[in-house]
Amino acid sequence: MASCADILRSEFPDLDGEVFAYVTGILHGGGADFESVDDLVEAVGELLREVSQDTKDDGAIREICQRLFNTLQLDEAQAQRCSQVLLDAPIQLSQITDGCADASADVLPGLLLKRGQTSMVNAKKLEKAEARLKAKQDKRMERDSLKSSSPLVLQEASASQAASKKETRMESSGKNKSYDVRIENFDVSFGERVLLAGADLNLAFGRRYGLVGRNGLGKTTLLKMIASRSLHIPSHISILHVEQEVAGDDTLALQSVLECDTTRESLLREERDLTAKVNAGRGEGTEGARLSEIYAKLEEIEADKAPARASVILAGLGFNAKMQQQTTKEFSGGWRMRLALARALFARPDLLLLDEPTNMLDVRAILWLETYLQTWQSTILVVSHDRNFLNAVATDIIHLHSQRLDTYRGDFENFMKIKEERLKNQQREYEAQQQYREHIQVFIDRFRYNANRASQVQSKLKLLEKLPELKPVDKESEVIMKFPDGFEKFSPPILQLDEVDFYYDPSHYIFHSLSVSADLESRICVVGENGAGKSTMLKILMGELAPVRGIRHAHRNLKVGYFSQHHVDQLDLNISAVELLARKFPGKTEEEYRHQLGSYGISGELAVRPVASLSGGQKSRVAFAQMTMSCPNFYILDEPTNHLDMETIEALAKALNKFRGGVILVSHNERFIHLVCQELWVCENATVTRIEGGFEQYRDILKEQFRKEGFL
Structure with missing residues (x-):
């Protein structure tokens, strides 16, 4: 395919050296800046039309620019491919220099003005073209600068996991009927920051897990990865993550909660449609049998008790009888979050994910929620920093720290006791091993060059190599806050x-x-x-x-x-x-x-x-x-x-x-x-x-x- 220089020579044989150098400089110096042929026409089109002395119309100029644009795209693709090629043999720089000299002999005469020759280009047109190109480049640099100054917009959480062939086979065959959640050897990152590495998470069905850890370590991100199934969860396990408030519309609060039971809503909708057909005389004779099936299913799921159950949940979360009949758009954001929690509790998913549920509640509602969750039949994973709430609700605590997850049986107070004991034991074992290592090392250093003790030294060296590498306790830094005193003795009232x-x-x-x-x-x-x-x-x-x-x-x-x-x-x-x-x-x-x-x-x-x-x-x-x-x-x-x-x-x-x-x-x-x-x-x-x-x-x-x- 012809180069840009070849295209310019063939289309503009009388093009003087200054213009030729300027145009080729724009094409090859800023080729990556041209996202479309329109950009290229804007940069050099008017200049080329000027030097063609009206022998080419707008259509012809655009066609030439299209050819130039295609050539630049091909050159860029080839450059990217070449940049990834490994050299099979060394290159002689002298050969490259000779090649360049030969090539330049062909090109340079066309780029230089002959002695005494004047440029045919309009200087003002040239300045305008340069100004347009500079403005375009400045705009592009400003856009790139904005992108680079806001990396958080581009950052996203991601998760990866080592696949288990056994679980994959069971999942595809439909034999996996367990509601336990086992996520093994997985990583979670946010942007370039690793939050979890090689972690394991096991949630037994019917247990209530409290997820605890310092701010910024990734608790909320982990919940989002589970909810989005970025981490593998068996498809038959239903998940509900209370994250966003309910949308404000004309739906009544009570009805908003009832709509979460999609099976009940679907049966009731079908029952209404069939009844309307029968009453209008448009039935086909099969409606009666289908209605009997629907009534049986509604009775089986206790559909008639659903409004009372939804009302109890709403009342427990602070919605009085009047509020339950208000539309969702009448509530503030905090109350819509309560509605979202009520919907989740009513829907009864297999795995319920709660992120700081007590933040949106008053003491009365927290006390009710603690009591309600104690009778929860399926699995809960809750992020909370309320010790009393975790003591009342959690059967297990999962501690996120040092890019891993550790699970403890019992409530939060039990977790604190066991964790402290574990850390003490870990530190004792580490210190004992360090003393043992030092003792062996003293023997090795003392008899290293003693021929009579060579076998013993070798034995001690092998013993050191076989010792498991224990690590010291990774203590979390203490959080310290101090409010500066602005104290003066004032006379009351203050x-x-x-x-x-x-x-x-x-x-x-x-x-x-x-x-x-x-x-x-x-x-x-x-x-x-x-x-x-x-x-x-x-x-x-x-x-x-x-x-x-x-x-x-x-x-x-x-x-x-x-x-x-x-x-x-x-x-x-x-x-x-x-x-x-x-x-x-x-x-x-x-x-x-x-x-x-x-x-x-x-x-x-x-x-x-x-x-x-x-x-x-x-x-x-x-x-x-x-x-x-x-x-x-x-x-x-x-x-x-x-x-x-x-x-x-x-x-x-x-x-x-x-x-x-x-x-x-x-x-x-x-x-x-x-x-x-x-x-x-x-x-x-x-x-x-x-x-x-x-x-x-x-x-x-x-x-x-x-x-x-x-x-x-």
């Missing part, structure tokens, strides 16, 4: 609401005659059902919402740090944590920003990664670093433990206990409340009540309510 009324709609009071107060020694936890007004009260205390009636009083030197349960919405996900602090608090050095982030576990490479690529818990830590940067003397925290791993929750509790200032928080994490709070406020019936007996008394009150309502 923060107070006096006879406050508040509503969004005058027909529905959120608070009526509310009176509460806090000081710099306060450690107050606010609990109550979702929608009772907890977050609203926090905003009134901060001054973000003004009371309709009543007075809010705050000390003039009070500086409040606020952590929202929707803290991620407040972060710019497209920049790094360091950049985020620099924009929020300009004028400091990068080291100061890094030190602040490091105080909350965001150090090293994590500090300069885009916030969007961080896990939920890591984003929470960034939000804490941002909140404390201005050294507040009073913290108001709305669900601060959501997405945090247990180690970070413990560290947060210690930091709050050491902090010399006031704290009011909303939380449903029982252990966190016990660790931090000295006072409990219950938000209900448009007011706030102080519970003297603390969380234990509140829990007993809820249990008594459940018994009266028939839920327990």
Whole structure:
């Protein structure tokens, strides 16, 4: 096939050297930039039409450009193939040089202007063509730069697994009837980062597994790989992953749950269609028999009891009778997530995957869910950082660490005891072996050159080689959080609401005659059902919402740090944590920003990664670093433990206990409340009540309510 130079010579025999050099330079220097023939026409078409002196029209110029484009594509393909060829023999550079000299003798005369010859090209046209090409290249570079600056968009989780021939045969033959899940020797990665390597996961049917581990190690990613069947799960095992909220439409909440039972819905739909045919006289005579079959199947699956079962699940998760008859589009995102959980519980899959289910629930709903899941008949795999929830629900704990999974029988407290004992035994064995190795090595070093002891030395060397290689305990780094003190001695009142009324709609009071107060020694936890007004009260205390009636009083030197349960919405996900602090608090050095982030576990490479690529818990830590940067003397925290791993929750509790200032928080994490709070406020019936007996008394009150309502 002719080269680009040959095509230009044949089509433009009078083309002068300057134009020839310019066009061939564009073609070969930026050939990869031409994605289509249109790009090439735009770059050199007008210039070629100019030098052809109107002997070629637009169609002819485009045809020539098409030939040039095809040649460039072929050259690029050949170059890629050649770059992968291994040389069979050495190449003599002198031969290449000679070849190049011969080739240049043919080409150069056409590229050089003869002495005294003037260029025929229009200088302005040439400048325009160069400007168009430069603009195109700049645009392409900008697009590539955007791609490279946002690697997280391209990053995806992936999983690979060593196939078991035995299981594959059983699966294809249909003989595998077991509902146990066995995933052996698999890897999971996120982008270039390996999360699990050579891991094994065994889930026995009917067991309830709690998946625990530090933030960012891949717990959520593992659930997604199982749900998408990127890891092999037998096809007859149904899987349901509660991940996304229910779509908002005109479907009633109760009906949305009932629709999860596809078998029941299909039978009812067919029954309605057949009945309509019979009533309209359009039947074929077989409808009666089919209807009898449908009625028998509906009775077999207890279809008539389904609405009552769905209603009990919804009520347990906080939906009263009125809410169950509302359309899904009327609910907020948090309530739609509850609907998604209700649908999963109603559908009763063989394998239920839950990712932090307590994050979306209040204490009352958590207590109900704990009780409901204790009677669950199939398999559950739940990611949770709520110790009390895992103690109540889990029959086994799976610990994700060091790119592997370790399984422990029993609840979370039992896991902690066994893990500590395992680590102690592992360390003891390692230390004992190290001493033994040193003892043998001393003998070898002492008699290495002693001919009389040569056989003994050889024996000791072989013994060393046969010893199994034990590893020291891989201790996880301790999580440390510290809230800077902004403490000054203020005279009370510090923060107070006096006879406050508040509503969004005058027909529905959120608070009526509310009176509460806090000081710099306060450690107050606010609990109550979702929608009772907890977050609203926090905003009134901060001054973000003004009371309709009543007075809010705050000390003039009070500086409040606020952590929202929707803290991620407040972060710019497209920049790094360091950049985020620099924009929020300009004028400091990068080291100061890094030190602040490091105080909350965001150090090293994590500090300069885009916030969007961080896990939920890591984003929470960034939000804490941002909140404390201005050294507040009073913290108001709305669900601060959501997405945090247990180690970070413990560290947060210690930091709050050491902090010399006031704290009011909303939380449903029982252990966190016990660790931090000295006072409990219950938000209900448009007011706030102080519970003297603390969380234990509140829990007993809820249990008594459940018994009266028939839920327990």
